[in-house]
Amino acid sequence: MRRHLIVLFLLVFNVNASAQLLDNLSFGLESNAIWYNDDKKTGSFYDDVNKDDDEHFRSNNYLKLDYSFFKNFKATVQFESYEPLALLNYSPNYNETNIATYSLNYKTDKLDVTAGYLYEQFGSGLILRSWEDRQLGINNALRGGKATYTPTDFLSFTALYGRHRVGFKTSEGEIFGFNSDIDLTSLFKFENSTLSLGVSYVGRKENLNIEDPVFDYLTNAFSNRLDFSYKNFYSSAEYVHKSEDAVVQILNVNNIFPDDFVKPGSALLFNTGYSKKGLGIDLTFRRMENMGFYSDREKTGNIYNENIVNYTPALTKQHDYILTNIFVYQSQPLVSFNYESNVFKVGEIGGQFDLFYKIKKDTPLGGKYGTKIAFNASYWAGLKADITQAGFETNPDYETEFLGFGAKYFSDFSLEVRKKWSSKWSTIFYYLNQYYNKEQIEAKYNAETLKNNIGVIESTFKFAKNKSLRLEAQKLWSNSEDHDWIGGTLEFNLSSKFSFYVNDSYNSGIDHDTSKIHYYNFGGSFTKGATRLGINYGRQRGGLLCVGGVCRIVSPSTGLSVNLTMSF
């Protein structure tokens, strides 16, 4: 009886209060499931992370609920489920169904306090960033507390403490952070210019059981930032210094922390640009030395991107097409001595340049709609250093030249021209030239350096209201006999709700992993409002999956995938 009363009460309460109650509730659901097939061409299904060849069905599921109450409070909880196991190549720490993150937030005009799992970024993230990227399997939220105090428009202070989320557990190492941003523009009431400063501190404390350690268990990092703009011109600079810490070298199990291999780290980031209507120019330079920073030292350089304290993405253009993403540069922030492949890295140095330009309407080159041009170029090299290899009685060591360019790792330049011919027909031309030093980037002894040219033509035809056809043709030419790719995509949008596509890429080179295999995919999607259901069947190439300059290694696989996302 009592139960029935409760139900009745809830019903009434629900009807009356649901409008208001649910006004304050929002949720997001994402579900990615794959049935992996055995594939004659690329091999039988095998999960080498979990050492499993049995569970062909995998799924990653995320449900996030946010509830706002009492005007200033918000509670958030995220459930995650990896059943029966996570999708291939996700960290083995994603292994159950449970509450993954939760937080309680209190916010007023001046104060913003969070307890529980929190996300934060100081400056560009070069010193601290915690974020979520489900595609990459990254969620390095900090479990702890954070308070941001904004006493005036131009001042802001943040203090935080926490341990990284690692799967459904947390890191051993603790993170302490402090950040302050000062906006001098409003303070001094500049008219045509802006000026702001930022200062951050991040401490990482991980206690280890080492007798007489030659380094502190607490590592301190400081960042100073300056942003300046004057009319159409802007520029910014950041310098980060990380105190001396053990250089983690996975030479063998006992030698993770070599006796005297203790070095500081540093980074310099500089950006400048000019832009006005129809024109944009941007130039970025970055130098990093020993900037690997992990909450647990032994996780340095781990392939699952767990325990990451700072964000050191590859500063190259993220290209949009399948063949332009076979050889992707990965940033090189770490000190990594690889004796087997004779590759010694202490950091990287380089930059990139961007140009955006719109050729005006009603000019010979602009035509009726104008023509949009984007050009990008990047160059990255190892940071130049004198290397001392570990010998019989010598410890490894190095001395860097502050702005010295060492071995060239990577370069590329690309040109994109977007042209709209009529209200029904538009085309994108894309050309990319890339240089990829595989031996250095992947630390593979004597690997061939790849010099590729890639061309893409994409055309979209709109032939009725909401109906359109998109075609993509791609070709990759290489100096290497291993690679000679063609690719294509056909996409048909039936309405704004239904869309179908098929694509294929094929290597007629002699690369033993990918040669003479069709990497095909076909599928469709249904979208209604914020709900989207996608179904895909196909064969994935092994390699790197990169989002935002961070990459995840994926093994080749074939299967049927279903993705569902909903949000309210």
Added chain:
Amino acid sequence: MKKITIAILFLSFSFSFAQKIPDLNLKSLDGKIVNVNEISNSDTIKIFSFWATWCVPCINELDAISDVYEEWQDETNVELIAVSTDDSRTKKRVKPMVNGKGWEYTILIDNNQEFKRALNISILPHIIVVKNGEIIHRRSGYTPGSEDELYEIIKNNL
């Protein structure tokens, strides 16, 4: 018992409910602090378009709307606010790209994706149409021509 309660709670989702825009401060491209809740509390319709410099369908959508934006504004006073979710890898490309393309939108920078997370957005592009602080429509993905559908929705909610 518990299940029934939860089921009822979930059932009541299907009743229409209007969701609000969170109380968040973001920086605009010219460095001004903008409260997204405040700007959405307006009689005129606002569109938040979540995009990124590396997202081709996002660029296609913003390009397509850009071609008809003047007309839209003249007829409905609608304002599009393009929320860049670029992180620091690509954030520096936002300003030159916006100018290079000649877009007339207000641009906000959602640097560590706080706004995107608060609205539980997982796929880009994502459009949110707001009037008087309440969400009246949202949509993920872009196919050529869906800007016309969006315009219908705007006109129907004037």
